[in-house]
Amino acid sequence: MVVSMTGFGRGRIETEQVAVTVEIKTVNHRFCEFNIRIPNQLAKIETHLKKTLTTYIKRGRVEVHVTLEGQATTKRGIQIDWDLLDQYVRYINEIKDRYGLSGEVNLHELIGRPDLILIEEKDEENEEIETLVLQAAVQATEGVVQMRLQEGKALEADVKANILHIKEHSQVVRNLAQLVVEQYRERLSKKMVEFVGGQVDETRILTEVALFADKADINEELTRLESHIEQFLKILLLQEPIGRKLEFLIQEMNREINTIGSKANDSKIAMEVVEMKSFLEKVKEQVQNIE
Structure with missing residues (x-):
């Protein structure tokens, strides 16, 4: 399940003596980092407050602002x-x-x-106020979680669409790769005919074609790329924080795509590689905001 790291929530609880307001804002961050602004009299519950929030928020920069109003x-x-x-x-x-x-x-x-x-x-310290703060914090966190889930759905749709585009282009590359060796053989034969005037050494051609085929073989890279894509799509369904796993797979996919581009030695495949890298860059930007 995709959860965005961007969210906002506000909780407010009022009694006859006091009003407690807790505002929570979250943005993307590599780890889970808290910045809590809280009145001095409530400093002792900061650790408890942080522990409560981490049951809902696993990753991102979390900014918490607690305010108290009233004579109490x-x-x-x-x-x-x-x-x-x-x-x-x-x-x-x-x-x-x-x-x-x-x-x-x-x-x-x-x-x-x-x-x-x-x-x-x-x-003055007041256990009742401390309890109200924690209740308001949970209320605010629920708002944050709801927003993060909603944004996560939109992120999932975009990420999945871009990954499927990469999959489509990888299939095009696989089809083109089957033609590259044959096209090279035809070009080589034509050049040799032009050069030697009709006397063609088939053994020499076969040797050159075999060397080229081995050097330009991208089947392993395509297989690994397609495997990474399938893993990526499966991870999107997990009920846990998935951002770091997706970031790792993006690095691996980028490595395979670069290798395909450097080995293929074909203009059409090179164009497909450019398209795949473009879509992968979009995925990379989107994944940076996934918990």
Whole structure:
């Protein structure tokens, strides 16, 4: 089964206190790589989150963005610098005594000084929020998987069509290869007649033709190419990640096609080789996005 590595999904869960949103985007990558952006208070569940996602996504670059909204995500508190406050009050009283000044320490002025009294907001750990994040992540992942499956169907159709085109051209090459040796024999005989004036050495012709046939024989390459094509089509049906297997077969097919082109020594076969390489290049590009 063909699964694309491109997908997007969004999960959102809301309660009276908090709203959790998880967005997941996947693109093609040689391995399975995660980039998770998550609030500090939830850092401890990052490993659990990654483990959950890998049950659905086996390959690709996975970008995860987790956001929290609501008052339940933070805890407010007052932070007082008691040492500094003691110094303020002590020095104010010393100044009054030294210079004979009157008046009391103004509490409102002290409270209003941010260097003395500070209201802090701290992220607090909350198991309920952590559970909501994991639930939203699964929801988002289901969306990603659905998109990857849909794109995979389109990829499979295109890849299969291009592979079958290569198969068709390989059959044309096989038919042409049967004629190449005979055509070479005819050309050689004609040249020898022109050169020696009618006295043709059949033994010499047969020897030259045999050498040419051995050098230009591409039956083994065609057989291996057709075998790779059949394996490729079978792998498309497997219920597992298949991208790397397909990439390996593409390398092998490319090797066989290049060898056919270099050995055939025929213009018509050379044209068929160009067509096969063109279709194989399209397959290569498509397979790069298959999980």
